[in-house]
Amino acid sequence: MEYKLPKDFLWGGAIAACQAEGAYDERGRGLSVSDVAIFSTAIDRKNLEAHRSMTTEKITAAMNYNGTDIYPKRHGIDFFNRYKEDIALCAEMGFKVFRFSIAWSRVFPTGEEAAASEDSLEFYDNVINEIVKQGMQPLVTISHFEMPLALVNKYNGWADRRLIDYYIRFAETLFVRYGQKVKYWITFNEINAGRFSTFKSTGVVEDKSENFQQDCYQAVHHQFIAAALATKICHTHNPDNQVGCMIARFTTYPATSHPDDVMKMHIDEQLDNYFYTDVMIKGKYPRYMTRYFQKENINLVFADNDLEILKNNTADFLAFSYYMSMVTAAHQGGLEETESNLKRSIKNPFLESSEWGWQIDPVGLRYSLNTFYDRYEIPLFIVENGLGAEDILTEDNKVHDTYRIDYLSRHIEQMLEAVKDGVEILGYTTWSSIDIVSSGTSEMSKRYGFIYVDLDDFGKGSLNRYKKDSYDWYKNVIATNAAEL
Ligand code: P53
Incomplete structure (x- = not known):
């Protein structure tokens, strides 16, 4: 018997509200952490260090x-007004699933309001209805780097335990309103992003912290508790719904076969990846973190039933x-590095990099799928995979993005290998379905x-909006369930 990609495999694409919607001050929306992310020619576009700190x-x-020009996430791509057209274009590609997020500060402008903005809920009613009408499943990210800025200013973000209550108020509002139409939910986008880019993920500001x-x-920790509680509440509203955790997979290799490098790889994997998924899937803090917290002199405060909440x-x-x-390497001296969004990495001589220094590694996807599945044996969902590149629009409004087709087809190929390896995969949504503002650098030209x-x-x-060459290519991939790549 051979494992095969299921017929109902969820092919699709993803976006996030803070990078797509724009309309940052329309109809009472509050500012969010993404509205203060600057794009400036004074900042080296490709040096993420400059964009990271807040x-x-x-x-x-x-x-x-007040403007939007140097804060591009404020204008996004105007998905707020053009969602119908954008969703239709995705449906035309044959998407089975459309991943997007709901702007927290649209629904609760400061995060603390007693009642949600009805106006904003109606907007998301329309978005979801449109997705469903066009024959797709909505996949909703509850929090995608867009928490209300007011919660940052007042509480130093998620450092304060009260954020759990505000998040739950938001999440439960969504479950009540959309829980019968939306089956798939993600509690936090890349919950491990806070390890490198704390602000957009947790709202913690360095100079406000002792x-x-x-x-x-x-x-x-507070996000873990919030995610666990949200999972529970979602199921009470609709037991059929599926609530996922999510991380950015920082697949890490050792620089050499030196045992010290291999050990360093193991520890990086734990600290950057597995800590988060272990807590959220195994339901407990892994023992290796005890040593790490001790070494770093970190003393987490747990409330009485926190461990129980995580477990259940x-x-x-x-x-x-x-x-x-x-x-990674135990001793980094003398090794050439490359940028890789949140985390710098040593250069891998066997891999090519994107224009932004991200090392392209399709086999790493198969490896990641296998290692995850070995560890947890629960369904996996690839919710972002894609190539950021500077596209050129030709005079006849075409984009010949063969490099993107190449990137995606090689990754899908390896995903299919993982399926044959026996890994259970629910779906695959590319980043992104349509060009949006970059999360890391707030550029539009990283498409x-x-x-x-x-x-x-x-x-x-x-x-x-113009269809790129990859548009027709992906449409055919979906139509043939990846028999043709
Ligand atoms: P941009 C870390 C590593 C890989 C992807 O990124 C990451 C992160 C955390 O920022 O983020 C995701 O636009 C994120 C998206 C983002 C996408 O990657 O910086 O979930 O919001 O747009 C690509 O090139």
Whole structure:
């Protein structure tokens, strides 16, 4: 017997509200952490270090700035007004699933309101109805780097335990309203992102913390509890619903076969990846973290029944993003490095990199799927995979993105290998379905979509949508259930 890709495999694409919607101040929406992410030619676009850190000063400056030009996530690609057209374009590709997120600060502008904004809920009614009407399943990320900025300013984000209540208020509002139409949910986008880019993930600001590292881990602990409680509540509203956890998969290799490098790889894998999935899927803190917390002098505060909450409410599936692999070494001196979004990595001589230094590694996807499945034996969902590149729109409005087709087909090929290996995979959503503002650098010119959006880094352009070559290619992949790649 051979394991095969199921007929009802969930092919699709993904976006996030904070990178797509725009309309940041329309109909009472509150500011979110993504609205203060600057794009400036003064910042080296490809050096993520410059984009990562957030200070009270930068937040204040952003709050005093009313425009959208240097804060591109404020304008996004105007999905807020064009969602019908965008969803239709995705449906035309044959998408079975459409992944998107719901802007927390649209529903609860400061996070603390007693009641949700009915107006905003109606907007998401429309989005979800449109997705369903066009024959797709909605896959909702509850929190995708877009928490209300007011919660940052008042509480230093997730460092404060009260954030759990505010998140639950938000999440339960969504389950009540959409729980019969949305089957698949993700509690937090890349919950491990906080390890490298704390602000967008947890809202913790370094200069507001007495002990930053402690606050970062405490924040993640609060997110774990929030995710577990949300999972429980979602099931009470609809037992058929599936609630997943999600991480960015930082697949890591040792620089050499030196045992010290292999051990370093093992520890990196634990700290960057498995800590998060172990807590959310095994339902308990892994023992290796005890040593780490001790070494780092981190003392987490647990409430009385926290451990019980984690134990009783584990994730139904494991979702992850996969873009690249990394290399680590016990002694890094003298080794050439490359940028890789959140985490710098040693250069892998066997791999090519994207224009942004992300090391392209299709086999790493098969390896990641296998290692995950070996460890947890629950269904996996690849919810992001794609290539950020500078596309060129030709005079006849075409984009010949053969490099993207190449990237995606090689990854899908390896995913199919993993299926044959026996790994259970629910679906595959590319990042992104349509060009949107980059999360890491707030650029528009780092494009991932099958659909080109005519907009530049400073928000200039017609916003017209054009199908790229990859559009027809992916349509055929879905139509043939990847028999043709
Ligand atoms: P941009 C870390 C590693 C890989 C992907 O990123 C990551 C992260 C955390 O930022 O983020 C995801 O736009 C994220 C998306 C994002 C996408 O990767 O910086 O979930 O919001 O757009 C690509 O090139």
